Amino acid sequence: DAGITQSPRHKVTETGTPVTLRCHQTENHRYMYWYRQDPGHGLRLIHYSYGVKDTDKGEVSDGYSVSRSKTEDFLLTLESATSSQTSVYFCAISPGRQVSLNTEAFFGQGTRLTVV
Amino acid sequence: SQQGEEDPQALSIQEGENATMNCSYKTSINNLQWYRQNSGRGLVHLILIRSNEREKHSGRLRVTLDTSKKSSSLLITASRAADTASYFCATDPLGGGTSYGKLTFGQGTILTVHP
Numbered sequence: 001d002a003g004i005t006q007s008p009r010h011k012v013t014e015t016g017t018p019v020t021l022r023c024h025q026t027e028n029h030r031y032m033y034w035y036r037q038d039p040g041h042g043l044r045l046i047h048y049s050y051g052v053k054d055t056d057k058g059e060v061s062d063g064y065s066v067s068r069s070k071t072e073d074f075l076l077t078l079e080s081a082t083s084s085q086t087s088v089y090f091c092a093i094s095p096g097r098q099v100s101l102n103t104e105a106f107f108g109q110g111t112r113l114t115v116v
Numbered sequence: 117s118q119q120g121e122e123d124p125q126a127l128s129i130q131e132g133e134n135a136t137m138n139c140s141y142k143t144s145i146n147n148l149q150w151y152r153q154n155s156g157r158g159l160v161h162l163i164l165i166r167s168n169e170r171e172k173h174s175g176r177l178r179v180t181l182d183t184s185k186k187s188s189s190l191l192i193t194a195s196r197a198a199d200t201a202s203y204f205c206a207t208d209p210l211g212g213g214t215s216y217g218k219l220t221f222g223q224g225t226i227l228t229v230h231p
Contacts, residue, residue, distance in 0.1 A: 033219070035221070040223065041223065042204060042221045042222050042223035042224050043159075043204065043206075043221040044221075045218055045219070045220070048218060058218065059220075090158060090159070092159075092219075094219075104149060104161040104164055105149075105159075105161065105206075105219055106161070107151075107158035107159040107160070108158055109157060109158045110156075110157070110158055
C-alpha cells in the first residue's frame, strides 16, 4: 500500500460540532485529495491540494474547509457537522504531471464519519 | 453531475465467466482509469488508458476506450470469486491549471462472482 494514513478511522460526532480529519502521506506526492463516498453517488471530490498552501474546491465543497501546511499532511475540517455529512471520507494522493502526464491516484483506507 | 457513469450498476456471474462493465463520460479527458474497491476498503488502481490509446491489457483485464463516443469498457476474463468487488471508472480531465488531477468518479458497478 502507498504510504497514506487517515485518522481517525471511525468517528461519531454530534450535529453542530467541528470535526477535523487528517490525511498523512509518506510518498512526498504533490497532489492530495479528499473525497466522500455515499451510496448512489460514487466518490465525489470535496477539495484538493496541488501544493503546500495551494488548495481548490471540488464539486461538494460547501461546509468543508481544508488546510495543507506541510507536504505530508492534508486536513479536512467540517466547521459545524450536519447529518448530511455522514459519509465515508477518502484521502488520495497523486504525484502530479511534473512526474508523468498520466498518473494514478493512491487511496487511504477511509474514515467513517457519523453525525448524530 | 457525475462525469463517469458505469453500467450496469450491478452484475452477478459465475466463476469462469467474463464480466464486462461500461463507463460513459461527458468531457474531454487526458486519461481514463479503472479502480477496484473491496467492501470497507479504499480504492485500488487497476489500469489507466490514455486518450490516444484504444485498448490496453493487464493480466485478465482488458480496457477499451472510444473517445468519439466518450465511453470505455472494462472486461475481466475468466472471473474468480476473489474478483467480487465494486469497480469504478475515473476520468482525468484534459487541460491544465486547476482542472488538473481532479479525477471524477462514476457511481460504480458492483460485481459478484459466485463460486
